[in-house]
């Protein structure tokens with residue numbers, strides 16, 4: 001991976017930066033401290049992307065990062081055509097700890113459409129994520145289609161298994177991977193986001209964890225099954241419950257599911273198939289409840305296979321990618337960006353009447369009733385991608 005070295009900041013931008021500092025509130029001041037490469041606080045204020053922002057961004061980008069202190073008035077010009085426009089919106093994406101997964105791709109698409117990006121990172125993964133950001137390991141992955149760079153305004157430590165501090169067992173509290181962080185239960189993170197930014201418009205749940213995922217369901221323990229449901233399904237219910245009070249009416253929430261919820265996919269074990277079935281069912285119930293009470297839309301994306309860190313841990317993702325290439329209506333490898341773009345659409349006003357749905361972004365594999373690469377079909381003429 002090539003590293004992008006940002007050019008030195010032009011004086012005009014520094015001047016602007018100082019002017020903004022003078023008129024800003026405490027939150028913005030703390031951001032500025034982060035921007036001067038000081039990482040000691042939790043939640044983390046990104047120094048790496050902040051440095052990049054301070055050195056390469058236009059004043060407009062500063063404005064985008066400091067919504068509590070400043071308005072979005074500079075974004076009021078309408079775009080031509082039918083724009084996917086998320087300018088003035090703020091997104092919280094739970095489940096970003098590197099640049100390989102769907103969470104990162106969704107963050108990028110939302111950022112490309114103009115949204116401000118906040119992320120929640122699993123506490124045990126926070127240190128390495130922070131270090132990689134600081135060392136510029138993800139620099140290339142920050143690039144947006146228009147050549148600008150994604151801004152991550154703030155990273156919050158999060159463990160979506162725990163709703164409140166009272167739920168956290170002593171051994172977790174004293175675990176050294178958690179010791180350096182604070183306020184990482186769902187309730188506390190929602191409170192911190194409210195305190196820092198007031199409100200959000202988009203909530204993304206892009207996380208899953210199944211300790212026994214490699215075991216067939218028949219061999220899965222009660223502990224493994226319930227742990228998978230707790231971290232991968234109930235976490236979405238809880239996130240929505242705690243974030244809904246700070247979501248602006250008309251907001252949208254999105255989770256990520258997988259075809260194994262409704263079709264048997266060998267290798268996706270440990271109760272993870274049940275987890276995704278729960279997530280899809282909850283999407284409908286929550287769409288009704290959050291829609292009626294708060295005008296919030298709730299959708300889930302059933303994504304095709306991607307070589308993310310989590311998927312590689314399961315171990316069969318390459319097989320699923322090959323299977324999809326051989327059997328899906330569209331014979332191409334799915335990119336994370338395609339899922340990111342679908343999420344940006346679902347989060348946008350263009351999808352204002354869409355709620356309670358499972359949107360398949362999988363090259364159409366879900367539509368197939370059979371695997372056309374089966375030897376049983378060897379004598380049948382099956383259309384192939386002509387490319």
Ligand SMILES: NC(=O)c1ccc[n+]([C@@H]2O[C@H](COP(=O)([O-])OP(=O)(O)OC[C@H]3O[C@@H](n4cnc5c(N)ncnc54)[C@H](O)[C@@H]3O)[C@@H](O)[C@H]2O)c1
Nearest residue numbers: 095097101102122159160206207208256305306308310311
């Ligand atoms: N990769 C695929 O093939 C695929 C296909 C369909 C759906 N999905 C879904 O996409 C979502 C994102 O997964 P991904 O494949 O992009 O992998 P990923 O590794 O990028 O994302 C999973 C994230 O979950 C986080 N996480 C785990 N436990 C957590 C907890 N208790 N609290 C907070 N965060 C926690 C991890 O740190 C990681 O960042 C998941 O819901 C996954 O099931 C993935």
